[in-house]
Amino acid sequence: MRVISFKIWSDFAHFRKHYTTSSPLTHSIPPPSALRGFVGAIMGFSRENFPEILSPEKSKFGVRVLLPIKKIRLGLNYMDTKDGSWIQMDINTLQPVVRKDGHGNPRLHT
Secondary structure, three states: OOOOOOOOOOOOOOOEOOOOOOOOOEOOOOOHHHHHHHHHHHHOOOOOOHHHHOOOOOOOOOOOOOOOOOOOOOOOOOEOOHHHOOOOEEOOOOEEOOOEOOOOOEOOEO
16 A cells, blocks of 8 residues: 655635535535545646546545644625626716615615
């Protein structure tokens, strides 16, 4: 059995959980798919070849946490860009004309 060891660190990382869409839920450690991507990039494998070369049948991964994992929460405020909400501009004031919702409130965020 051949073993390769890497130390990978970062100030921030986000490993989105596969069952979320725009939710910021994250894994605390890289999932196997991210580990395969890391190793494939480090070893210089192409994006087309590394999934086969590093398949679960041919490779195994282990993770050791060297420092405590810290999580922070960030508030997200998505801009509403649906239905052309920001494409009109008042020619006199050069300000965007914001569409209103059904209650007369400006539709700026989702």
